Amino acid sequence: MNEIKLFCPATIANLSCGFDVLGLCLATAGDEMIIRKSNIKGVRITKIVGANLPMETENNVSGVAALAMLEEVETEFGFEIEIYKNIKAGSGIGSSAASSAGAVFGINELLGRPFTRKELVKFAMQGEKLASGNAHADNVAPCLLGGFTLVRSSNPLDIIKIDSPSELFATVVHPQIELKTSDARSVLKQTVSLKSAITQWGNVGGLVAGLYTNDYELIGRSLHDEIIEPIRSMLIPGFDLIKKTAYENGALGSGISGSGPSIFALSKGNETAEKIAKAMSKVYDEINLPYEIHVSKVNPEGVSIIK
Amino acid sequence: MNEIKLFCPATIANLSCGFDVLGLCLATAGDEMIIRKSNIKGVRITKIVGANLPMETENNVSGVAALAMLEEVETEFGFEIEIYKNIKAGSGIGSSAASSAGAVFGINELLGRPFTRKELVKFAMQGEKLASGNAHADNVAPCLLGGFTLVRSSNPLDIIKIDSPSELFATVVHPQIELKTSDARSVLKQTVSLKSAITQWGNVGGLVAGLYTNDYELIGRSLHDEIIEPIRSMLIPGFDLIKKTAYENGALGSGISGSGPSIFALSKGNETAEKIAKAMSKVYDEINLPYEIHVSKVNPEGVSIIK
Numbered sequence: 001m002n003e004i005k006l007f008c009p010a011t012i013a014n015l016s017c018g019f020d021v022l023g024l025c026l027a028t029a030g031d032e033m034i035i036r037k038s039n040i041k042g043v044r045i046t047k048i049v050g051a052n053l054p055m056e057t058e059n060n061v062s063g064v065a066a067l068a069m070l071e072e073v074e075t076e077f078g079f080e081i082e083i084y085k086n087i088k089a090g091s092g093i094g095s096s097a098a099s100s101a102g103a104v105f106g107i108n109e110l111l112g113r114p115f116t117r118k119e120l121v122k123f124a125m126q127g128e129k130l131a132s133g134n135a136h137a138d139n140v141a142p143c144l145l146g147g148f149t150l151v152r153s154s155n156p157l158d159i160i161k162i163d164s165p166s167e168l169f170a171t172v173v174h175p176q177i178e179l180k181t182s183d184a185r186s187v188l189k190q191t192v193s194l195k196s197a198i199t200q201w202g203n204v205g206g207l208v209a210g211l212y213t214n215d216y217e218l219i220g221r222s223l224h225d226e227i228i229e230p231i232r233s234m235l236i237p238g239f240d241l242i243k244k245t246a247y248e249n250g251a252l253g254s255g256i257s258g259s260g261p262s263i264f265a266l267s268k269g270n271e272t273a274e275k276i277a278k279a280m281s282k283v284y285d286e287i288n289l290p291y292e293i294h295v296s297k298v299n300p301e302g303v304s305i306i307k
Numbered sequence: 308m309n310e311i312k313l314f315c316p317a318t319i320a321n322l323s324c325g326f327d328v329l330g331l332c333l334a335t336a337g338d339e340m341i342i343r344k345s346n347i348k349g350v351r352i353t354k355i356v357g358a359n360l361p362m363e364t365e366n367n368v369s370g371v372a373a374l375a376m377l378e379e380v381e382t383e384f385g386f387e388i389e390i391y392k393n394i395k396a397g398s399g400i401g402s403s404a405a406s407s408a409g410a411v412f413g414i415n416e417l418l419g420r421p422f423t424r425k426e427l428v429k430f431a432m433q434g435e436k437l438a439s440g441n442a443h444a445d446n447v448a449p450c451l452l453g454g455f456t457l458v459r460s461s462n463p464l465d466i467i468k469i470d471s472p473s474e475l476f477a478t479v480v481h482p483q484i485e486l487k488t489s490d491a492r493s494v495l496k497q498t499v500s501l502k503s504a505i506t507q508w509g510n511v512g513g514l515v516a517g518l519y520t521n522d523y524e525l526i527g528r529s530l531h532d533e534i535i536e537p538i539r540s541m542l543i544p545g546f547d548l549i550k551k552t553a554y555e556n557g558a559l560g561s562g563i564s565g566s567g568p569s570i571f572a573l574s575k576g577n578e579t580a581e582k583i584a585k586a587m588s589k590v591y592d593e594i595n596l597p598y599e600i601h602v603s604k605v606n607p608e609g610v611s612i613i614k
Contacts, residue, residue, distance in 0.1 A: 017508070018508070018512070019505060019508075022512070152509045152525075152528065152529060153506070153509060153513075158513070191498045191501060192499060192500075192501055194495065194496065194497050194498060194499055194534075195497075197499050197507065198326060198328065201326075201507055201508035202511075203460075204515075205459060205467075206457060206459035206460075206467060208512045209457060209467050209519070212515075221460070221465060227501075227504075
């Protein structure tokens with residue numbers, strides 16, 4: 001195999017109560033990448049379509065992730081990377097993660113899989129470090145492993161994959177405003193009340209329990225965040241109304257995707273998820289705010305080979 | 308049925324990362340109670356053996372829990388309660404919870420079970436309110452339901468029972484010093500750093516995932532508490548050494564039971580749990596500190612009928 005074409009899925013990180021630890025993988029939103037063996041050693045970004053991103057390997061998240069991986073494995077040849085972006089940078093659904101994860105997944109395939117998907121996470125995290133200054137796994141873990149992922153610990157890295165109940169669907173709306181991760185981070189308070197923290201970890205426990213027991217109601221009851229969301233949501237136009245609309249149309253829960261501005265809702269069944277999408281669209285249509293919207297089953301597989 | 312004799316088990320609340328939300332039920336440590344129908348309406352405490360506790364119904368935790376329950380159900384008769392205490396008050400293994408839970412469980416049986424075990428929790432919590440000023444479910448939930456319990460939310464009350472992996476054993480040592488719950492509470496800081504809180508909810512997620520997947524190593528890796536334990540452990544003689552001893556002898560994890568002073572360790576298999584008990588005993592023997600020690604499988608059933 002000299003060339004591989006990949007689907008690199010978008011992801012929803014945080015999931016309300018699970019700030020900095022939980023994420024899930026989408027099936028219908030994502031980039032494509034082609035990774036090709038080359039006689040020239042090293043890694044080169046040869047094509048980027050759909051986004052204005054750096055072509056220099058060491059300034060591109062997929063290049064940096066690939067280089068981190070190649071430090072730990074011997075190869076006779078090099079790699080060319082073509083990136084076809086569909087996920088907008090700064091959307092809050094794991095754009096940089098898709099590129100970082102795709103690069104290391106593709107090279108790993110071309111090398112005959114020296115690493116497991118889980119082992120690839122740490123390399124992809126180096127792409128995230130370039131993108132946001134923070135080598136976090138919130139998006140690269142679900143992108144590489146599929147389903148839900150829990151980053152129990154970042155140092156040492158300890159990631160648990162949790163299979164998703166089969167009828168769990170996500171709706172994600174991306175209002176087209178720019179919200180930098182650094183701004184979304186800077187508004188956060190560095191201390192929280194013990195009371196709120198207890199509420200939050202009770203909900204994380206409830207959400208994980210709900211996923212293992214296919215208890216959709218419990219998943220819904222657990223999807224709350226009284227620490228990050230009340231502050232960060234103020235940066236997102238129409239957040240309260242979009243969330244209210246999601247609940248009114250049957251959502252199990254709704255909150256900020258990643259650091260925003262995208263807003264997600266989870267629901268049982270595709271029909272409800274589509275109904276929520278329609279209602280969310282109406283909210284942004286009425287104020288003439290451009291948006292993209294996705295409805296997707298949770299993707300059990302993660303990044304995958306197209307051909 | 309006019310009389311029922313019960314085993315009312317001891318419980319371990321908090322379990323390191325699960326402060327105020329997690330608990331488990333023990334099988335080998337607990338009180339006994341006899342509940343008897345009476346022609347005199349109301350609730351009377353007729354006998355207390357093994358502890359110096361109030362006999363007046365409204366000053367006794369089991370009396371208060373029973374009265375809370377009887378406000379919600381019609382009966383033609385009253386109840387007498389006999390309490391045979393083995394769990395010492397202030398030990399940190401749910402002494403008041405055992406009495407509160409036993410009273411409502413026994414009366415419910417004599418009434419033909421108008422309530423489920425889960426519905427009984429809220430009545431038993433009234434006993435806890437008398438004991439500590441706080442109607443918490445950390446101990447009464449595992450005492451009534453068995454296994455592990457997650458109190459996702461106290462208001463509204465939302466309790467999830469989690470079955471325990473079959474080989475999970477607990478060792479609990481109770482150094483015989485007095486440590487009031489109110490003192491153990493007063494040392495706590497009311498704010499925590501966001502970073503520590505994230506670590507804690509990552510661990511709660513990991514612990515719950517480990518319980519559902521019978522992953523003993525994951526359970527062990529998740530049993531950490533960087534918020535409460537570093538402060539509260541200073542009130543417990545020899546805490547650091549006991550904990551170190553538990554790990555050296557094969558414990559998956561170790562921490563403060565409830566608000567202390569008891570210290571628990573969890574391990575895979577009875578043999579390791581017994582080995583830990585022996586090693587913990589040696590630590591307190593060497594400084595001539597009296598203690599009680601228990602080794603127990605996690606009790607899957609909760610409070611149970613002896614005859």
